[in-house]
Amino acid sequence: xxxxxxxxxxxxxxxxxxxxxxxxxxxxxxxxxxxxxxxxxxxxxxxxxxxxxxxxxxxxxxxxxxxxxxxxxxxxxxxxxxxxxxxxxxxxxxxxxxxxxxxxxxxxxxxxxxxxxxxxxxxxxxxxxxxxxxxxxxxxxxxxxxxxxxxxxxxxxxxxxxxxxxxxxxxxxxxxxxxxxxxxxxxxxxxxxxxxxxxxxxxxxxxxxxxxxxxxxxxxxxxxxxxxxxxxxxxxxxxxxxxxxxxxxxxxxxxxxxxxxxxxxxxxxxxxxxxxxxxxxxxxxxxxxxxxxxxxxxxxxxxxxxxxxxxxxxxxxxxxxxxxxxxxxxxxxxxxxxxxxxxxxxxxxxxxxxxxxxxxxxxxxxxxxxxxxxxxxxxxxxxxxxxxxxxxxxxxxxxxxxxxxxxxxxxxxxxxxxxxxxxxxxxxxxxxxxxxxxxxxxxxxxxxxxxxxxxxxxxxxxxxxxxxxxxxxxxxxxxxxxxxxxxxxxxxxxxxxxxxxxxxxxxxxxxxxxxxxxxxxxxxxxxxxxxxxxxxxxxxxxxxxxxxxxxxxxxxxxxxxxxxxxxxxxxxxxxxxxxxxxxxxxxxxxxxxxxxxxxxxxxxxxxxxxxxxxxxxxxxxxxxxxxxxxxxxxxxxxxxxxxxxxxxxxxxxxxxxxxxxxxxxxxxxxx
Amino acid sequence: xxxxxxxxxxxxxxxxxxxxxxxxxxxxxxxxxxxxxxxxxxxxxxxxxxxxxxxxxxxxxxxxxxxxxxxxxxxxxxxxxxxxxxxxxxxxxxxxxxxxxxxxxxxxxxxxxxxxxxxxxxxxxxxxxxxxxxxxxxxxxxxxxxxxxxxxxxxxxxxxxxxxx
Numbered sequence: 006x007x008x009x010x011x012x013x014x015x016x017x018x019x020x021x022x023x024x025x026x027x028x029x030x031x032x033x034x035x036x037x038x039x040x041x042x043x044x045x046x047x048x049x050x051x052x053x054x055x056x057x058x059x060x061x062x063x064x065x066x067x068x069x070x071x072x073x074x075x076x077x078x079x080x081x082x083x084x085x086x087x088x089x090x091x092x093x094x095x096x097x098x099x100x101x102x103x104x105x106x107x108x109x110x111x112x113x114x115x116x117x118x119x120x121x122x123x124x125x126x127x128x129x130x131x132x133x134x135x136x137x138x139x140x141x142x143x144x145x146x147x148x149x150x151x152x153x154x155x156x157x158x159x160x161x162x163x164x165x166x167x168x169x170x171x172x173x174x175x176x177x178x179x180x181x182x183x184x185x186x187x188x189x190x191x192x193x194x195x196x197x198x199x200x201x202x203x204x205x206x207x208x209x210x211x212x213x214x215x216x217x218x219x220x221x222x223x224x225x226x227x228x229x230x231x232x233x234x235x236x237x238x239x240x241x242x243x244x245x246x247x248x249x250x251x252x253x254x255x256x257x258x259x260x261x262x263x264x265x266x267x268x269x270x271x272x273x274x275x276x277x278x279x280x281x282x283x284x285x286x287x288x289x290x291x292x293x294x295x296x297x298x299x300x301x302x303x304x305x306x307x308x309x310x311x312x313x314x315x316x317x318x319x320x321x322x323x324x325x326x327x328x329x330x331x332x333x334x335x336x337x338x339x340x341x342x343x344x345x346x347x348x349x350x351x352x353x354x355x356x357x358x359x360x361x362x363x364x365x366x367x368x369x370x371x372x373x374x375x376x377x378x379x380x381x382x383x384x385x386x387x388x389x390x391x392x393x394x395x396x397x398x399x400x401x402x403x404x405x406x407x408x409x410x411x412x413x414x415x416x417x418x419x420x421x422x423x424x425x426x427x428x429x430x431x432x433x434x435x436x437x438x439x440x441x442x443x444x445x446x447x448x449x450x451x452x453x454x455x456x457x458x459x460x461x462x463x464x465x466x467x468x469x470x471x472x473x474x475x476x477x478x479x480x481x482x483x484x485x486x487x488x489x490x491x492x493x494x495x496x497x498x499x500x501x502x503x504x505x506x507x508x509x510x511x512x513x514x515x516x517x518x519x520x521x522x523x524x525x526x527x528x529x530x531x532x533x534x535x536x537x538x539x540x541x542x543x544x545x546x547x548x549x550x551x552x553x554x555x556x557x558x559x560x561x562x563x564x565x566x567x568x569x570x571x572x573x574x575x576x577x578x579x580x581x582x583x584x585x586x587x588x589x590x591x592x593x594x595x596x597x598x599x600x601x602x603x604x605x606x607x608x609x610x611x612x613x614x615x616x617x618x619x620x621x622x623x624x625x626x627x628x629x630x631x632x633x634x635x636x637x638x639x640x641x642x643x644x645x646x647x648x649x650x651x652x653x654x655x656x657x658x659x660x661x662x663x664x665x666x667x668x669x670x671x672x673x674x675x676x
Numbered sequence: 677x678x679x680x681x682x683x684x685x686x687x688x689x690x691x692x693x694x695x696x697x698x699x700x701x702x703x704x705x706x707x708x709x710x711x712x713x714x715x716x717x718x719x720x721x722x723x724x725x726x727x728x729x730x731x732x733x734x735x736x737x738x739x740x741x742x743x744x745x746x747x748x749x750x751x752x753x754x755x756x757x758x759x760x761x762x763x764x765x766x767x768x769x770x771x772x773x774x775x776x777x778x779x780x781x782x783x784x785x786x787x788x789x790x791x792x793x794x795x796x797x798x799x800x801x802x803x804x805x806x807x808x809x810x811x812x813x814x815x816x817x818x819x820x821x822x823x824x825x826x827x828x829x830x831x832x833x834x835x836x837x838x839x840x841x
Binding site: 170171172173174181182183184593595638 | 701704718721728731732736740741742743744745746747750751752753757
């Protein structure tokens with residue numbers, strides 16, 4: 006424990022806390038901007054500075070640990086004046102079109118200005134250029150960036166992708182991909198975690214609202230909407246509800262009032278995914294156990310950010326991915342085939358909108374693999390945040406809406422589908438169905454929850470031993486099925502290293518691209534509640550437990566779909582509509598045409614041809630000189646090391662000599 | 677139960693071959709802290725400039741994100757990402773040279789060479805830069821071409837100097 010004084014009052018606080026944490030625990034708020042507890046404690050914005058007696062300068066309270074006897078002033082005149090100046094300096098290079106900014110009134114910089122009581126901007130000068138980089142998922146507007154580097158932490162530390170970092174120096178510093186390449190041309194997974202942590206309007210999802218309004222207003226279009234499991238426990242936050250509040254009924258009602266013709270539930274195709282993916286798993290395992298060729302572990306494919314990551318990072322391991330499309334593209338494919346037939350409409354007149362907690366799904370829908378008969382399975386993806394904006398724009402009083410149901414036949418789901426939105430959920434849902442199909446008995450876990458894979462740990466694993474299977478599955482008798490679950494791309498990296506080198510002990514792996522799963526997706530509401538993950542997680546488990554049917558194969562509409570249309574899981578029709586393949590992209594996207602198409606390489610190539618002759622000569626010269634020069638560099642390095650060691654030796658010799666003389670001196674005195 | 681091949685085949689891609697000489701340097705510095713800058717220096721020494729492809733090669737070899745490598749390359753003015761000219765002209769703009777007319781030399785050279793500061797002439801002969809004091813204040817205004825220092829330069833002497841190259 007440490008004894009400290011804050012603003013004249015004595016406190017006893019735990020060791021190892023930073024000043025801002027110690028203050029917070031004792032009810033003292035220190036204004037801050039870039040600080041994100043436990044994630045980004047970097048001190049880049051300096052807003053959280055405080056005065057510590059005895060320290061020469063003001064210190065950033067997010068990085069300074071408390072020490073015994075520390076006397077801290079969090080709101081002295083000097084501190085308050087410094088904060089205001091710092092704030093004004095941040096504003097001096099910020100485009101101040103606040104009234105027409107997407108983050109108006111949800112901007113942390115704006116809120117901070119109000120909190121600090123800043124009423125003037127005294128520093129006007131050069132401004133960073135406004136360069137807008139619009140990829141299919143994420144839009145970057147660097148004129149709004151305040152260089153807090155939260156996104157850098159999210160991308161490098163949290164997700165371990167490292168696609169954005171600070172480039173250039175001083176006033177020219179921008180946060181972006183290498184050499185300021187557009188985000189769409191590099192190995193960005195489009196997970197959108199950067200858009201969640203951005204305090205201002207610099208990073209946001211690429212807008213789809215306009216396209217959706219146009220479709221709704223088009224009389225010739227049948228506009229179908231579907232909503233992912235994670236939306237129902239998060240969108241309430243946008244209307245002042247506690248994180249994790251279950252607002253499924255109001256969500257369906259709001260979608261209907263926005264003018265969508267059919268309000269379906271992606272949960273329905275989550276149930277369908279379990280049957281397709283479970284069947285795929287069983288056939289792979291059967292093949293492996295009966296001497297055939299099969300790629301195991303099989304890995305889930307619901308998360309398009311994860312898919313893009315693996316296509317970039319492990320292009321040689323794509324056969325491990327389940328061939329199932331993500332649930333919302335499955336629903337889109339069925340809406341334009343099975344459902345189109347039922348309502349006698351041409352597939353081209355159907356417009357499918359997906360409400361997703363995800364930014365990566367905006368890119369997923371334009372993949373050529375996600376089409377059937379030349380039509381995209383899904384036409385537009387809105388994030389949870391975008392949907393909330395539309396509901397507000399429409400003047401709908403969300404909280405006083407009645408609870409309504411989803412439409413059938415693509416709207417009913419079991420509890421297994423609800424937990425698709427959280428880490429471990431797809432695995433649990435799959436085990437509930439696969440175990441019962443194989444043994445004829447219910448999964449032997451309390452409340453059907455596979456306890457070892459419940460929770461927010463980064464990597465979780467479980468083993469289920471199959472005993473007394475049904476005759477069809479005799480090959481599984483006494484087989485222990487090993488599964489692993491991870492969420493977040495750095496966890497995925499840990500599991501994939503072993504998959505890639507062939508030492509992974511698992512049969513089935515669930516990966517979700519965002520830490521915690523879809524409930525914490527890149528398109529979800531931004532929250533300052535530290536327990537937001539747990540609350541949303543709890544919300545979805547409760548949604549599951551509240552349902553009568555909790556196993557995907559019990560869904561009567563799924564049974565009807567197979568009976569009327571698809572015939573059986575992994576059948577011909579399923580493969581055509583519900584399954585896909587993947588693309589080798591490479592670490593720098595070098596295995597695709599994208600970079601060339603977008604002219605990134607061609608610019609370099611053109612410049613190269615201009616200086617072709619000189620360059621060719623230089624290369625030839627460089628090549629011949631290369632070894633020689635490298636050798637000389639090494640010789641220089643060794644020589645330098647040699648000189649340093651010689652000097653060190655001389656020093657040591659001198660010291661030894663000195664001590665010898667001292668000893669001799671003492672020895673002679675003794676005599 | 678696994679038939680996966682090893683990942684990351686990018687080092688064997690065609691575009692990567694030309695940088696093989698760098699491998700020795702990378703091996704030499706692989707486990708040393710702060711090795712990136714050393715390797716970038718050697719790479720620039722070997723290939724003249726740090727192209728995107730070269731940065732990709734280094735990022736792969738060191739298992740670092742490309743954006744981090746590029747972040748370092750673009751931070752330090754010593755590193756160049758575009759091909760450099762055969763000779764480098766550096767006009768000193770330290771205090772002494774500045775007050776004795778260094779700026780005029782810069783303006784004149786910009787016109788003569790037809791490039792901005794940091795640019796390379798179209799024929800690939802000269803890269804034009806400015807320096808902040810080259811430690812030859814007694815010779816102000818001074819400029820360097822490669823390792824040769826030219827003292828008390830004025831705009832009338834420029835053509836004669838440049839014609840030597």
